Amino acid sequence: MTTVRIFFEKQGEAAYISLLDLQRVFHRVLKRSGLPVWYTQGFNPHIYLAFCSPLSLGQESLCESCEVKTEADAPDCAAWAAALRPYMPRGITVLSAAPAVHRMGEISAADYRLTLPAAALPALEAYNAAPAAPVTKKTKRGEKTIDLKEILPRLGWQRAGDSLAVPVRLPCAEGANLNPALLLGWLQQQGDIAPWQCRILRTALLLPDGTEFC
Amino acid sequence: MPELSQKLRQALSAVQKPGRYTGGEPGCTYKDAAAVDVRMAFCFPDTYEIGMSFLGMKILYELLNDHANWWCERCFLPWVDMKAEMERLDIPLYALESKDPLTAFDIVGFSLEYELCYTNVLAMLRLAGIPLRAAQRDGRWPLIIAGGPCVCNAEPMADFFDAMQLGEGEEMLQSICAAVETAKKHGWDKNRLLLALAQIPGVYVPAFYTVEYGADGRFRSIRPNRPGVPEKVTRAIVKDLDSIPPPRDFVVPMVGAVQDRACVEVLRGCVRGCRFCQAGQIYRPFRERSPERISQSARTLCQNTGYDELSLSSLSTSDHSRLEQTLDAINAWAPAEHVSLSLPSLRVDNFSQSLVEKTTRVRKSGLTFAAEAGTQRLRDVINKNVSWEQLERTCRIAFSQGYTAVKLYFMMGLPTETMEDIKGIADTCQRVVDLYYSLDHARGKGVQVTASVACFVPKPWTPFQFCQQDRRETLREKQKYLLSCVRSRKVKINYHDSATSVLEGVFAKGDRRLGKVIETAFENGACYDTWEEFFDYDRWLAAFAACGLDPDFYNYRALGPDEPLPWDHLDVGVRRAYLVREYQKALRAEPSPPCDRQCSGCGADKLLGRPCF
Numbered sequence: 001m002t003t004v005r006i007f008f009e010k011q012g013e014a015a016y017i018s019l020l021d022l023q024r025v026f027h028r029v030l031k032r033s034g035l036p037v038w039y040t041q042g043f044n045p046h047i048y049l050a051f052c053s054p055l056s057l058g059q060e061s062l063c064e065s066c067e068v069k070t071e072a073d074a075p076d077c078a079a080w081a082a083a084l085r086p087y088m089p090r091g092i093t094v095l096s097a098a099p100a101v102h103r104m105g106e107i108s109a110a111d112y113r114l115t116l117p118a119a120a121l122p123a124l125e126a127y128n129a130a131p132a133a134p135v136t137k138k139t140k141r142g143e144k145t146i147d148l149k150e151i152l153p154r155l156g157w158q159r160a161g162d163s164l165a166v167p168v169r170l171p172c173a174e175g176a177n178l179n180p181a182l183l184l185g186w187l188q189q190q191g192d193i194a195p196w197q198c199r200i201l202r203t204a205l206l207l208p209d210g211t212e213f214c
Numbered sequence: 215m216p217e218l219s220q221k222l223r224q225a226l227s228a229v230q231k232p233g234r235y236t237g238g239e240p241g242c243t244y245k246d247a248a249a250v251d252v253r254m255a256f257c258f259p260d261t262y263e264i265g266m267s268f269l270g271m272k273i274l275y276e277l278l279n280d281h282a283n284w285w286c287e288r289c290f291l292p293w294v295d296m297k298a299e300m301e302r303l304d305i306p307l308y309a310l311e312s313k314d315p316l317t318a319f320d321i322v323g324f325s326l327e328y329e330l331c332y333t334n335v336l337a338m339l340r341l342a343g344i345p346l347r348a349a350q351r352d353g354r355w356p357l358i359i360a361g362g363p364c365v366c367n368a369e370p371m372a373d374f375f376d377a378m379q380l381g382e383g384e385e386m387l388q389s390i391c392a393a394v395e396t397a398k399k400h401g402w403d404k405n406r407l408l409l410a411l412a413q414i415p416g417v418y419v420p421a422f423y424t425v426e427y428g429a430d431g432r433f434r435s436i437r438p439n440r441p442g443v444p445e446k447v448t449r450a451i452v453k454d455l456d457s458i459p460p461p462r463d464f465v466v467p468m469v470g471a472v473q474d475r476a477c478v479e480v481l482r483g484c485v486r487g488c489r490f491c492q493a494g495q496i497y498r499p500f501r502e503r504s505p506e507r508i509s510q511s512a513r514t515l516c517q518n519t520g521y522d523e524l525s526l527s528s529l530s531t532s533d534h535s536r537l538e539q540t541l542d543a544i545n546a547w548a549p550a551e552h553v554s555l556s557l558p559s560l561r562v563d564n565f566s567q568s569l570v571e572k573t574t575r576v577r578k579s580g581l582t583f584a585a586e587a588g589t590q591r592l593r594d595v596i597n598k599n600v601s602w603e604q605l606e607r608t609c610r611i612a613f614s615q616g617y618t619a620v621k622l623y624f625m626m627g628l629p630t631e632t633m634e635d636i637k638g639i640a641d642t643c644q645r646v647v648d649l650y651y652s653l654d655h656a657r658g659k660g661v662q663v664t665a666s667v668a669c670f671v672p673k674p675w676t677p678f679q680f681c682q683q684d685r686r687e688t689l690r691e692k693q694k695y696l697l698s699c700v701r702s703r704k705v706k707i708n709y710h711d712s713a714t715s716v717l718e719g720v721f722a723k724g725d726r727r728l729g730k731v732i733e734t735a736f737e738n739g740a741c742y743d744t745w746e747e748f749f750d751y752d753r754w755l756a757a758f759a760a761c762g763l764d765p766d767f768y769n770y771r772a773l774g775p776d777e778p779l780p781w782d783h784l785d786v787g788v789r790r791a792y793l794v795r796e797y798q799k800a801l802r803a804e805p806s807p808p809c810d811r812q813c814s815g816c817g818a819d820k821l822l823g824r825p826c827f
Contacts, residue, residue, distance in 0.1 A: 012217070012218065012238075013218065013236040013237060013238040014238065016226060016232040016233040016235075016236045017233055017468050018231075018233065018469075020470075021233060021468040021469055021470070022468075024468060024470070025240070025468050027520070027522075028240070028466060028519065028520025028521065028522075029240065029520055030520070031520040031521075031522060031552065032517065032518065032519070032520035034517075039552065045552065046522075057232070058226070058227060058232070087240055087520070088240070089238045089239055089240050089468060090237070090238035090242070091238055194224065195224075195227045196220060196223040196224035196226075196227045197220075
């Protein structure tokens with residue numbers, strides 16, 4: 001049995017597809033493609049699929065992935081990607097498919113690019129000047145306050161026309177995940193930054209040694 | 215992919231389930247707006263989840279988009295939060311594929327499936343910035359049209375539409391689009407276009423008809439007010455269902471729709487002739503698709519959509535004369551392609567062991583049967599040809615197959631109904647419970663019998679159109695009495711308030727004067743009336759009062775057999791004489807056989823131009 005990982009971008013309209021909806025979409029696209037994917041062997045057999053580190057609703061990504069299994073020996077992965085591409089909803093672009101190298105549990109961090117309006121500059125400066133940046137994280141076990149500065153001591157940014165591009169690296173592991181929306185929320189509290197002027201784009205998923213997950 | 219506008223992104227960031235407003239689902243059709251000749255926005259006046267469950271839209275969407283130079287897109291009523299955001303940010307209602315506002319379209323078409331959606335239609339027009347009344351719109355506005363079962367009494371909504379379609383849209387809507395294409399090419403004005411539309415079989419142009427009322431406030435007549443317009447508009451039908459294949463592909467919703475599965479329509483019409491049922495009359499004559507066509511279409515549809523659940527739909531799927539053959543054909547490929555089959559609308563009287571076995575891949579959760587009335591006498595009155603013996607046999611099969619929940623549909627407020635009949639509902643449920651315990655059943659596994667009891671609403675084009683509706687006080691009393699008759703915790707009774715049924719009855723049988731009431735209620739905030747939490751009966755009563763109309767006049771008054779009716783200028787197929795005959799038989803508790811066994815002479819065969827069977 002081979003685990004095949006399908007990498008895809010999720011942008012534009014597709015940012016509004018939730019994880020639950022995405023599972024439905026992949027299920028149907030895979031079924032439609034006729035690829036020899038493995039079905040679970042239970043009472044209601046269904047295509048086995050797993051998404052790693054799902055995005056929050058409204059966030060975009062260049063590096064999403066979904067893994068499936070196949071009993072085919074040495075699947076032709078380029079053909080797989082080509083077979084899936086035409087059936088995807090607008091905004092989801094299949095980049096590649098490949099036998100999985102790493103396990104999902106090995107992911108430890110994610111790179112994001114926040115795009116903010118120029119008006120966010122004082123908020124960014126305030127972040128760097130602040131001794132602490134507490135935010136409340138909601139988990140299954142209740143609310144928890146964490147200090148963003150412990151994870152992210154300084155923010156850097158680049159001006160791009162009317163907006164600011166802010167690259168950040170945040171923990172992204174089972175049990176130690178930090179949603180970039182929390183950082184955005186802290187910045188928005190500092191001043192009038194309209195949420196719809198901000199975009200969160202995930203650019204890479206990383207292993208502990210800093211290499212890219214694949 | 216069109217970049218979402220900043221305003222739209224702003225709205226989407228503030229609402230629940232934004233995926234309902236973005237489009238982009240697999241199976242959408244995209245075309246170059248500048249390169250097509252006719253653009254139509256197919257509007258469903260309810261939420262995305264409900265509209266995306268509607269098979270009619272999928273059928274017409276594909277048929278229209280098969281024309282290279284026409285582009286049909288979808289539009290739904292946004293939910294309360296999104297509607298508020300769109301109003302606040304001044305985002306006009308747009309179609310999901312192109313995100314263009316409805317005003318950019320040539321045709322804006324609404325499907326009228328249910329009377330309580332009428333205010334939703336007005337809400338969508340308002341959100342699009344389109345004047346509500348047809349008389350307020352000149353040729354610069356899109357042509358606003360309607361279709362769907364409610365058009366069989368078009369009058370309450372007649373003021374708002376330029377044209378309304380009576381009957382099946384497959385051919386009619388294509389003719390309308392073709393007429394619009396011609397009109398654009400030749401620069402016709404609106405009047406000329408409407409005259410052309412009035413020639414299309416099934417198309418009703420309300421502005422071309424004048425209504426008269428008597429001194430007593432009763433409807434008197436409706437007649438064409440210019441030459442070249444038919445006295446009677448005859449319902450359009452597809453004579454041979456196999457001539458129009460079911461959709462090859464669906465737009466597959468990502469945000470779950472209520473009905474989210476592949477669906478093939480196996481037949482149209484119904485042979486049963488239940489006297490309360492409008493669908494059973496207005497979709498006549500009975501026509502079937504062939505087993506080969508059904509199986510082949512289902513397979514293609516599942517392959518194209520990726521659905522793993524297939525449903526065979528119709529008013530009464532088990533009445534298909536070759537259903538078993540159809541199921542065998544489907545079962546020849548479905549399991550290997552991971553597709554499971556379900557059959558909605560099974561009937562008590564021809565539910566068989568082999569039918570259950572052929573659909574066993576469906577999860578055994580519960581079964582639903584429509585008994586409709588609690589006593590044999592009343593079932594004979596309404597011509598629901600179901601006996602207790604059949605119900606017992608059916609439940610016996612179901613229980614032996616492992617089912618433990620049975621849901622039964624009933625109505626109250628039926629003509630000639632007495633408290634004895636109400637008690638019969640509880641008794642019937644209790645007998646099903648007793649049956650379960652008299653059979654071998656898994657130890658410790660109980661049975662649940664749920665009775666869903668709706669308030670009867672007399673509908674036009676049925677033998678019961680002549681009846682008055684039960685008053686609300688009477689219905690309340692009956693509900694209370696029914697509850698007092700239930701002695702077991704295994705029996706659960708569901709019913710709801712009768713206020714929506716009152717309104718449904720008024721609009722079902724109403725006349726053109728009601729347009730003003732609908733508009734007034736809408737201007738005073740009525741919308742989402744199908745959603746209990748937004749339905750405000752007092753607001754409706756106030757609207758009636760403001761318009762000087764009495765709702766009681768419409769549904770608490772029996773109609774005479776010869777009385778002129780607001781739907782007299784429409785011809786759905788069945789004749790008045792037949793309806794009167796059936797009504798008189800009902801009062802004598804005399805059933806009529808299904809029409810595949812013996813013809814009752816309803817008159818719908820004239821649409822076919824040959825005998826139905």
